[in-house]
Amino acid sequence: MLSFTSQRLLVAFSVALTVSIVAFVLLHLSGDLATAIAGPEATVAQVAEIRHQFGLDRPITAQYFDWLWHALHFDFGNSFYYRDTVVSLVVSRLPVTLTLGAISLALSLVVAVPLGVLAAVYSDTIIDRLALGFCVLGQAVPTFCLGLVLIIVFAVQLRWLPVSGTASWKNYILPSIALGWYAVPAVMRLSRNGMLEVLSSDYIRTARAKGLQPSVVILKHALRNAIIPVVALAAVQFGFMLGGSIVIEAVFNMQGLGYLAWEAIARNDFPVVQAVVLILAVIYVALTFLADVANAFLDPRIRLA
Amino acid sequence: MPLLEVENLVVDLPVSSGTLHAVNGISFNLERGETLAIVGESGSGKSMTSLAVMNLLPKRANRRANRLVFDGIDLANAPNARMRTLRGSRLAMIFQEPMTSLNPSYTIGNQLTEALRCHRSVPIASARDRAVQLLEKVGIPGAARRLGQYPHQLSGGLRQRVMIAMALMCGPDLIIADEPTTALDVTIQAQILHLLADLKREFGMAMILISHDLGVVARVADKVAVMYAGQVVESGAARSLFGTPRHPYTRGLLNCIPVPGRTTPGAPLGAIPGQLPSLIGPQRGCAFRERCAFAAPECAGDIAFITAEPGHDVRCVRLGALGMAA
Ligand SMILES: Nc1ncnc2c1ncn2[C@@H]1O[C@H](COP(=O)(O)OP(=O)(O)OP(=O)(O)O)[C@@H](O)[C@H]1O
Ligand code: SF4
């Protein structure tokens, strides 16, 4: 277990490092940063001055290691746009995005897993078909569309919930539904298929041969095994949700990390873009690592290998 | 009253090209403490027969029977809840696939004790005591330590011993062992079969033993039923059936096993040429006729059982012509 954990940690660390390099290089390839920072009216001399001031005239590897060194000390420099350090910007925005992501993920799991289990237990019946139909619907509606529909129906027409902002927990309901909706079809399908496979396995027949109650057979013997791949998928879906939060935070005007990224990209605020990309990558990698560890706890064949 | 009465049991499975007649009207009786062996080649319906008794058939399967009675309880019409109180408690089954029949996520101890705790609601400590006792009985070394282990930490032979111990937990009246050794190493097959026979005697259970090992069957079985294409083609006391096998299929099967002293070691065994007929669609006439050396036109008609000796029945119309009738 210890070697498993350290192995996974090593993988997680190298992935984060790779992402940071890729993000850095892509940003520098996307155009001349000095020109972008200086703005369209700047003279050649001003651009050169800025290039020197920001250290952009040094070799890219030197710039990268410099950036990485500071990043490791939680120093991402200052925002070009806001009069603030990148770190304090990120720290003020992160809770909104993490809360939104966590609620969305929880919501989608709470809907998708039981639905998948039901569809498998009652496979080829009307319940199974309804669940599948729900899935197809889920995939057909884009996140931002659903977000807008939810706003129109529940906020504008019915006035049950606030339209935008992050003032109270009520503000999180609609965006979480919009964001979580996206993960439901994939999670449901995987739960259903995993459950179907497990239900036809020999050890389920053994459990039934013992005369156990159907609830024990399904919840204790089947679900425990069927859920293992779902844990890994949930981590991946959380990553997608972090990506999707850029759109959803814009639609619902929530001051989160996604909104910050969107603003920063629009304003050529490179230090912020770089920091946000790295932080999203680190969160994603950390989650994948946690999913691996959770799987090891669920599956003794990994844990005791 | 017999412990188990099966009369005209039918199991049908809908498949894409029609109806598959996996079990085609078989009948047998089993007394308390008796061992019935079911033999027959792969696909002849042995597993379907045992699953039909346990009511563990695949969801799509249809089961019908004139009589399917266990200790006076009508299994054919028993509601699921009633079946659950019997399964694992008075009716136990050991499966063909020891490698996959245990849940990989739970410890041996957990899986061993759960049937006992479900049916008898005994405290966990006494359930564990019984588990250790049975693991020792089935010959697992370090029984107490095994309770905390997971299936993947055990070899196939040990897992099948665990399955046997599991089946014994509630002290069943009938144990169905469906080819309990086919998936195992040849060297331990006979060991496991003899272990089963000993346990059966010690616990006073009745047993349905499905096995390819006719040598062991001849030693441990009281009665034998030979199955072919979903039917019993010959059944009788082991002594009578092995002494004078009458059905051409049974005789073919018996030629397939090595006999010490008569078969030269390493020599290829006889095999019955041909293969099982399709079980899909209406079945008529003797199912064996395409492979039978004695087939004649009348074999395509209806075939009834002929009693060759008291208790020894054979399903073949040409017994007289073959000089095999009583
Ligand atoms: N789930 C299923 N769906 C459709 N047909 C099946 C299914 N399981 C078994 N069959 C068919 O039913 C027939 C009887 O199968 P069964 O498993 O009872 O044979 P068996 O005598 O136990 O063979 P073996 O010695 O290989 O275990 C076979 O023709 C098989 O192909
Ligand atoms: S009935 Fe005919 S085909 Fe069938 S076993 Fe007897 S002789 Fe052979």
Ligand SMILES: [Mg+2]
């Ligand atoms: Mg079988």
